[in-house]
Amino acid sequence: MADLHFRRHRRLRTTPGIRAMVRENELRPNDLIYPIFVVEGENVRKEVPSMPGVYHVSLDYLDTEMDELESLGIPSVIVFGVPHEEEKDAEGTPAFLKDGIVQRAIRQIKENHPALTVIADTCLCQYTDHGHCGVIHNGYVDNDESLRNLTETAVSQAEAGADIIAPSNMMDGFTAAIREGLDRAGHVTVPLMSYTVKYASAFYGPFRDAAHSTPSFGDRKTYQMDPPNRLEALKEAETDVEEGADFLIVKPALAYLDIVREVKERTGYPVVAYNVSGEYAMIKAAAQNGWVNEKDIVMEKLTSMKRAGADLIVTYFAKDAVRYMQENNK
Ligand code: PBG
Numbered sequence: 001m002a003d004l005h006f007r008r009h010r011r012l013r014t015t016p017g018i019r020a021m022v023r024e025n026e027l028r029p030n031d032l033i034y035p036i037f038v039v040e041g042e043n044v045r046k047e048v049p050s051m052p053g054v055y056h057v058s059l060d061y062l063d064t065e066m067d068e069l070e071s072l073g074i075p076s077v078i079v080f081g082v083p084h085e086e087e088k089d090a091e092g093t094p095a096f097l098k099d100g101i102v103q104r105a106i107r108q109i110k111e112n113h114p115a116l117t118v119i120a121d122t123c124l125c126q127y128t129d130h131g132h133c134g135v136i137h138n139g140y141v142d143n144d145e146s147l148r149n150l151t152e153t154a155v156s157q158a159e160a161g162a163d164i165i166a167p168s169n170m171m172d173g174f175t176a177a178i179r180e181g182l183d184r185a186g187h188v189t190v191p192l193m194s195y196t197v198k199y200a201s202a203f204y205g206p207f208r209d210a211a212h213s214t215p216s217f218g219d220r221k222t223y224q225m226d227p228p229n230r231l232e233a234l235k236e237a238e239t240d241v242e243e244g245a246d247f248l249i250v251k252p253a254l255a256y257l258d259i260v261r262e263v264k265e266r267t268g269y270p271v272v273a274y275n276v277s278g279e280y281a282m283i284k285a286a287a288q289n290g291w292v293n294e295k296d297i298v299m300e301k302l303t304s305m306k307r308a309g310a311d312l313i314v315t316y317f318a319k320d321a322v323r324y325m326q327e328n329n330k
Helices: 009-013 016-021 059-072 101-112 143-160 174-184 202-211 231-243 254-267 277-288 294-308 318-329
Strands: 032-039 045-048 051-058 076-082 117-122 135-137 140-142 164-167 193-198 247-251 271-275 312-315
Touching: 009 016, 032 059, 032 101, 032 318, 045 202, 051 059, 051 202, 051 277, 059 101, 059 318, 076 101, 076 202, 101 117, 101 143, 117 143, 135 143, 140 143, 143 164, 143 174, 164 174, 174 193, 174 231, 193 231, 193 254, 202 277, 231 247, 231 254, 247 254, 254 271, 254 294, 271 294, 277 294, 294 312, 294 318
Parallel strands: 032 051, 032 076, 032 312, 076 117, 117 164, 164 193, 193 247, 247 271, 271 312
Antiparallel strands: 045 051, 135 140
């Protein structure tokens, strides 16, 4: 064997200590953004059936939830509101009420947990009676009309104290319109974490159960992107940067890590991978059946998002992931 020349890559895998020294990517609590669903009413802490471990909480439970995040060192939350069904209308009015469910939740978090970074998801689908992300004209989601309501929603969330606005509707020009609206209202310092690349994905199924936002007719394919497309994602990224996005979200994450990598390389902007509900539900279901090891799989897949170039990850696994990091460090 002595005169045979080849590289011994296995030398750097010999011991846990050496493997740790050459590890290229590592997940940190600071990378994580935890999604929460807030509902009207009192004393509600109801598990979402298709997302075990994820709850609808009423505002009286919010402080306990935020205490938990803070004690785990998770620095930020993204807030989704679930209004009463009977409040919804064609315009999505409950999205931009001064005292809407999200606005109250944001105010409460900033008041009681000022150090947490609060991100507001800005969309209309949970608030319209038809479940689309914009307003409808002749059966079609009207782009420019929708921008008005979306901008009003973003401004109301910033007024409530949101640290970051995350518009997720995929109308054309939403980043420009919302940026302008925020600036005009005096919120020049509030960054936009835009859902820059959002595919019309089957991986959102459990979220739509959780947020009661399934469209009552048609689908979202006239505004969310077609999954086979890659160059189109780069165009979306380019225009979103021009329009003023500060962070770029790619969603879903797992099946789109090629896009995460390219958006990061092309723009150099902070990229956020959204590890969506269907990705969560699949792992939970397999783990509950004993078919995969939940801890190992969760850490592997979140770390793979970092490896792909994501700076931040929105994930329902955030709390579990920090607990796993703590166990691994013991
Ligand atoms: C709202 C929105 C959706 C998600 C985040 N914001 C649903 C959708 O577009 O239908 C999905 C998140 C998830 O699946 O975890 N537009």
